Amino acid sequence: MDASLEIYEKMKRQKCCVIIPTYNNHKTLKRVIDGVLNFTQDIIIVNDGSTDSTSQILSNYPKLTQIHLEKNQGKGNALKVGFKKAKELQFKNAITIDSDGQHFPDDIPVFIEYLKQEGEILLIGSRNMAQEGVPKKSSFGNKFSNFWFWFETGNKLEDTQSGFRLYPLDKIPNRFFTNKFEFEIEIIVRSAWNGTRVKNIPIQVLYDMSERVSHFRPFKDFTRISILNTVLVAIAIFYIKPRDFFRRLKKKGFKQFFLENILESQDSKMTKSLSIALGVFIGIAPFWGFQTVLVLFLAYVLRLNKVISFAFSNVSFPPFIPLIIFGSLKIGGLFMENPQDVFPNSYTDFDQIKQHLVQYLIGSFILASIMAVIFGLLGYILMTIFSSNKNKQIRNA
Structure with missing residues (x-):
């Protein structure tokens, strides 16, 4: 033909x-x-x-x-x-x-x-x-x-x-x-x-x-x-990347997502741990509305794992937001000369609003730093344990 x-x-x-x-x-x-x-x-x-x-x-x-x-x-x-x-x-x-x-x-x-x-x-x-x-x-x-x-x-x-x-x-x-x-x-x-x-x-x-x-x-x-x-x-x-992330998470389940996207990544344990820490820090810190673009940009500049950083930046999804705000205000109050009530009945003047906001900002950055260190260290420990168990299985096979 x-x-x-x-x-x-x-x-x-x-x-x-x-x-x-x-x-x-x-x-x-x-x-x-x-x-x-x-x-x-x-x-x-x-x-x-x-x-x-x-x-x-x-x-x-x-x-x-x-x-x-x-x-x-x-x-x-x-x-x-x-x-x-x-x-x-x-x-x-x-x-x-x-x-x-x-x-x-x-x-x-x-x-x-x-x-x-x-x-x-x-x-x-x-x-x-x-x-x-x-x-x-x-x-x-x-x-x-x-x-x-x-x-x-x-x-x-x-x-x-x-x-x-x-x-x-x-x-x-x-x-x-x-x-x-x-x-x-x-x-x-x-x-x-x-x-x-x-x-x-x-x-x-x-x-x-x-x-x-x-x-x-x-x-x-x-x-x-x-x-x-x-x-x-x-x-x-603000829509597609978060949507796709939650779709993958829902489809695989957290355990499978952790195994495939974190443990199986070719990056070093240190790089993956720092990626987790970056994501958690950006997720908790008061960068509302700019978290996704900021975490992707910083992960790119710092040569970290963008998927891992983005995944953990979603630590501030809606059910956790009240807890993050509460923790931020509580911690911030420890560093204020005149700490404000976490949930004031009313505001009497603009200065009180400003002090409440400053207390939240200080507390959120401190909380973000603490949680970033905790999640980063925990991630490193878990990856070390999983890697050791995997190596034992390979040797015994």
Whole structure:
């Protein structure tokens, strides 16, 4: 069987179409469409309000599904329109390819083979950003995006900005909040948060500056991307990471979590003990609202175990908060000249409120320090005992 025909049949079985968003890329559009037609006729073209000869070019492909938007609304919106149409046509997967000529349609079989092997997965074509001709701003922007994707999801990718992708349509969010270039960041981050696997696969890339038309506006679009990443980081820190931690803890149970994530870690006992101490200190100290970002930052700077530090920073989860506040006020009172009642009936003036707050702050830092030392030492002792028992079992086996 001809290779192209084989891919055609595989795409049919996988219910996979190709979406081509386009805006004023008349120089390369025909070449891209003809290249995709070598593998499938299930193509959805979204003309995002082009003002060049795009409409005339598309008139030569009457059998292809075409959507013509009156005004340019951004690549993200064009992709959303394409996804909606693909779902209406009962497709389960969609490959997106840019119309500016930088991608090679000949790489479509690579996506289909990975889809066949991996099942439901979001694939992103990984370009060789080190090759000659790649604009420096593209290389920098990609590294910038890769870092924030890792921070927001814990998943390391080599290329998060490539528009040559395969989306499992049932595994991506139904609603989005962005419409332009930043959309392609939002969709992979939120898909990863929902449990969708996101992976890079190698593809070819061509940067022909005589043909390629880029609609990326450095200042405006970089600002929009930065704002989006700020929002995503906040959501990751205050919701996603705590949610995932408690899900893992609930699924494994504390004993199994302790065995797998602490005892089986390759870090030294001292590093793990210090990680526990850091987490407990940050969890008890009065850094309300900033505990997660602070513990992750300090664990990174101090080269400690981020998973362990984050886990123990949750020592201040709701049932323990009253006990922490009570202990902090009690301990703080020992260091105050005029200690305040832990639970005063009322405040007579602002000075009394201020003294009560100072008493709490002093006590919380002291309590945090004491508990950090206790938990760190206890962790070290338990790890030593478990390690000794494990070594005895190995010798007796």
